[in-house]
Amino acid sequence: MIGHHGGVFRRRLALLPVVGLLLTGCLRLEAPTAEEPSGEPDSALIEVSTGEAAATATLEPSCPPADPSEPLTADDLNEAMDEADLRYWQSADVGASAVLADGRVLWVWGDTIRKLGVQPRMVDNSILVTSGTCISQLVTEPKGPVLPPDPNGLSVWPMSVIRMEPGPEAAADVTDVVVVYCTRVQRGDRMWDFIVRGITVAVYEVGADGVPRLADAAQLTPDDPDLGAIHWGAASVLDGDWVYLYGTRNTGEAFVYGHELYVARVPATDPTSGAAMEYWDGATWQDDRGRAAPLIGAVEGVSQMLSVDVVDGRFLAYSKLGGDPNDWAAIWTADGPAGPFGPGRPVLESPSGLDEGYLQYTPLAHPDIPTTPGNLLVSVSRNVSDYDLLLRRPDLGRPLFAEIPRGPGT
Numbered sequence: 001m002i003g004h005h006g007g008v009f010r011r012r013l014a015l016l017p018v019v020g021l022l023l024t025g026c027l028r029l030e031a032p033t034a035e036e037p038s039g040e041p042d043s044a045l046i047e048v049s050t051g052e053a054a055a056t057a058t059l060e061p062s063c064p065p066a067d068p069s070e071p072l073t074a075d076d077l078n079e080a081m082d083e084a085d086l087r088y089w090q091s092a093d094v095g096a097s098a099v100l101a102d103g104r105v106l107w108v109w110g111d112t113i114r115k116l117g118v119q120p121r122m123v124d125n126s127i128l129v130t131s132g133t134c135i136s137q138l139v140t141e142p143k144g145p146v147l148p149p150d151p152n153g154l155s156v157w158p159m160s161v162i163r164m165e166p167g168p169e170a171a172a173d174v175t176d177v178v179v180v181y182c183t184r185v186q187r188g189d190r191m192w193d194f195i196v197r198g199i200t201v202a203v204y205e206v207g208a209d210g211v212p213r214l215a216d217a218a219q220l221t222p223d224d225p226d227l228g229a230i231h232w233g234a235a236s237v238l239d240g241d242w243v244y245l246y247g248t249r250n251t252g253e254a255f256v257y258g259h260e261l262y263v264a265r266v267p268a269t270d271p272t273s274g275a276a277m278e279y280w281d282g283a284t285w286q287d288d289r290g291r292a293a294p295l296i297g298a299v300e301g302v303s304q305m306l307s308v309d310v311v312d313g314r315f316l317a318y319s320k321l322g323g324d325p326n327d328w329a330a331i332w333t334a335d336g337p338a339g340p341f342g343p344g345r346p347v348l349e350s351p352s353g354l355d356e357g358y359l360q361y362t363p364l365a366h367p368d369i370p371t372t373p374g375n376l377l378v379s380v381s382r383n384v385s386d387y388d389l390l391l392r393r394p395d396l397g398r399p400l401f402a403e404i405p406r407g408p409g410t
Contacts, residue, residue, distance in 0.1 A: 044222060045218070045219040045221075045222050045274065046151050046152070046219055046222075047151070047218075048148050048150070048151060048200060048217040048218055048219060049148065049149075049151070049217070050148055050214045050215070050216065050217050051148065051149070051214075052141065053140040053141075053146065053148070053213070053214045054213035054214050054215065056140050056141040057138060057139070057140050057146075057211050057212065057213045057214070058138075058139050058140075058211060059129055059136040059137070059138060059139070059210065059211050060086075060087075060088075060136060060137055060139050061136060062136065063104075063129075063130070063131035063132075063134035063135070063136050064131060064132075064134060065102065065103075065131065066102055066103035066104045066105075066131040066132055067103065067132065068102070068103030068370070069370070070132060070370070071370045071371050071372060071373070072105075072132065072133070072369055072370060072371055072377070073371055073372055073377075073403065074371070074377060074378075074401035074402050074403045076132075076133050077133070077377075077379075077401040078400065078401050079133070080130070080133035080134075080135060081398045081399060081401075082395065082398070084135050084398070086115075086135065086137045087114065087115050087118060087137075088112075088114045088115070088118065088126065088137050088139060088143060089109075089112055089114065089126050089128060089135075089137045090112075090113045090114055090115055090394035090395075090397075091112070091113045091390070091394035091395065091396070091397030091398045092109035092110060092111060092112040092113065092126055092397070092398075093109065093110045093111055093361075093362060093381035093382075093383060093397070093399075094108060094109050094110040094157070094158055094159070094305065094362060094364075094381060095107050095108075095109055095364060095379055095381065095399045096108050096158060096159070096160050096161045096307065096364055097161065097364075097366045097368070097369065098161045098162060098163035098178055098368075099163060099368040099369060100129075100163060100175070100176045100178075100206060101163075101175045101176050101206075102175065102210070103131075104129055104130060104131045104210070105129070105130045105366075105369060106127065106128075106129050106161065106163070106178055106204075106212060107127065107128045107129070107130065108125070108126075108127055108147075108158035108161045108180050109125060109126045109127070109128065109158065110124070110125060110157045110158060111123075111124065111125075111157070112124075112125065112126040112145075113390065113391065113394040113397060116391075118143075120144070121391065123144050123145045124145045124147070124155045124156055124157060125145045125146060125147045125156060125157060125158055125182075126138070126145070126146060127146050127147075127212065129210075129212065138211070138212055140214075146214075147180065147182055147200075147202050148200070148202050148214060148217035150184050150200065152184075152223075154184040154185055154186050154187075154197055155184070155185040155186075155187060156182045156183075156184060156185075156200060157182060157183050157185060158180050158181070158182050159181050159182060159183055159231075159233050159234050159235075159236075159305050160180075160181045160233055160234065160235050160236040160305070160307070161178060161179065161180045161181070161236070162178070162179050162236050162237065162238045162243060162271075163176055163177070163178050163179075163238075164176075164177040164178075164179060164238060164268065164271070165177070166205070167269065170205065171205075171207065173207045173208040174205045174206065174207055175206050175207070175208075176205070176206035176212075177203060177204070177205055177206075177215075178203070178204040178205075178206065178212060179201060179202075179203050179204075179236070179243070179271045179272075180201070180202045180203075180204070181199060181200075181201055181220070181232070181233025181236050181245065182199065182200045182201070182202060182233070183196050183198075183199060183200075183231060183233070184196070184197045184198045184199070184200055184219075184223075185197065186225075195225050195227065196229070196231055197223045197224065197225060198219060198220075198221045198222055198223050198224055199219070199220040199221045199231065199232050199233050199274075200217065200218070200219050200220065201217065201218050201219075201220050201233075201271065201272040202214060202216075202217045203215050203216040203217065203271075203272060216272065217272075218272040218273075219274070220232065220233065220272065220273075220274045220277075221274050222274075227250065227252065228249060228250065228251065228252055229249070230247035230248070230249045230260075230262050230289075230292060231247055231248055231249070231304070232245045232246075232247040232262075232264055232277075233245050233246075233247070234246055234247055234248040234259075234304065234305045234306060235305070235306050235307050235308040235317070236308075237308050237309055237310060237315070237337070238268060239310055239337060240268075241267065241268050241269075242265045242266070242267065242268055242337075243265065243266050243267075243268050243271045244263055244264070244265050244308070244337040245263070245264045245265065245266065245277070246261060246262065246263050246306070246308050246317075247261070247262040247263070247264065247292070248260065248261060248262075248301075248302060248303075248304055248305070248306070249262065249294070249298075250298075250304070251298045253298060256298050256299055256301075256323075257322060257323035257324070257325045257326065258297075258298045258299060258300060258301025258302060258303075258320075258321075258322045258323035258326075259298060259301045259302050259303065259304055259323060260294040260296065260297060260298045260301055261294060261295045261296040261301060261302050261306075261317070261341075262279070262280070262292045262293070262294055262295060263279075263280045263295060263337055263338050263339075264277045264278060264279045264280065264289070264292065265277070265278050265280075265285065265337070266278075277289070279291060279292040280292065280293065280295070280337075280338040281293050295334075295338065295339045295340070295341055296317075296332060296339075296341055296344075299322070300321060300322055300343070300344055301322065301323060302317065302319035302320070302323070302332075302344075303319045303320045303323055303324045303361065303362055303363070304323075304324070304362075305362050305364075306318060306319035306362075306363075306364070307319070307363075307364040307365045307366075309365055309367045309368075311365075311367045311376070311406070312406070312407075314333050314334065314335060315333065315334045315335070315336065315337055315339075315341075316331055316332070316333050316365065316367070317331065317332040317333075317341065318330070318331050318363060318364065318365035318378060319332075319344075319363060320350065320352075320361065320362075320363060321344045321346055324352060324361040324362065325352050325354060326352060327349060327350060327351045327352055328346035328347075328348070328349055328350060329346070329347060329348040329349075329350045329363040329378065329380065330344035330345055330346045330347060331344065331345055331347055332344050332345075347404050347405075348363070348378065348402060348404055350363055350380050357384055357385035357386060358382070358383075358384055358385075358396070359382065359383045359384065359385065360380045360381070360382055360400070361380070361381050361383070362380065362381040363378060363379065363380040363381075364378065364379050364380075365377070365378050366378065366379065367406070371403055372403055374405065374406055374407065375403040375404065375405060375406050376403065376404050376405070376406035377401060377402075377403055378401070378402050378403070378404055379399045379400065379401045379402070380399065380400050380402075381399055382396065382397060382398060382399060382400055383396070383397050384396050384397065
């Protein structure tokens, strides 16, 4: 059990390698033995089953209706997280958000620690729904991860989430369609062994009872063990008729810990279709992914996961400047989804914590959540390098919220 869940914890630390190896550039990520050890990507997508999750989904505990006009400050959320005591959610990373039609906020989380006595103690993912500072957890039978399982047994971690209006095909009582872009990860036996294999999309519908229920799931991209592949959906944003999917790529360059940033798009009417993707090649949208051109270079690049949102009419990327091992969260802005993005501008100190073992990574922005007037709500994932300490003190792995100025220069 410890070895298996050490594997789950591994992904969080993989973003922040051991400081000695990091500084020397000697860390080599070794891939675990794959069922298909060939380095060639698969050409076919595999069907993903939604299972029985929708029929058993509940929110526990129940929360009162949200007041969409009531601001939610960073202090409010930090206090709510400090006091959270859910059986199936004690701490988790990522925490991408989508505001629902009734003002509640849906949050998607990666590696999730549960209460002592719950087995398994850690699962790959979870979903919370907040109403003000009241927190509910999405629970499905058999009370494990809530995102659809991968048919090959790979781990599924959420990266980004968008909320859409229901289409004409939706049931009459559906108020929200929530699309979650996830990464499929193959684990090994040691802490640093994993490969990102591809991207899966999960679609949830929220009905009259307010419970998100899994409605559809599909592989967006086929299996590809290439460590230098672009991982689409690291951020996503709905704008007009398109969903823009931002992809990050690790270049493998020594002493470079940032990721390149790319962008593709899919029709908003078909957000799960990899065949419908178009890629920005630096001049136009086209259907050859091999021609995708980076919007931001790796040297002063972004984290593996980030947020990109339309904020006051401009596209705003928020991430660690130069990657998660660095100590400042920054913003990049552009007039359009494909840039050009200006240089990253540091806006909030966010120590990586590598020297002390108290880690901060994956900063995200939450512009749709009303907060202090003139400010933008942001968060950062936290963790500790000591897994046993995390199990004893899961509060150390809860996100930290802050606010930064919101305006033309944001």
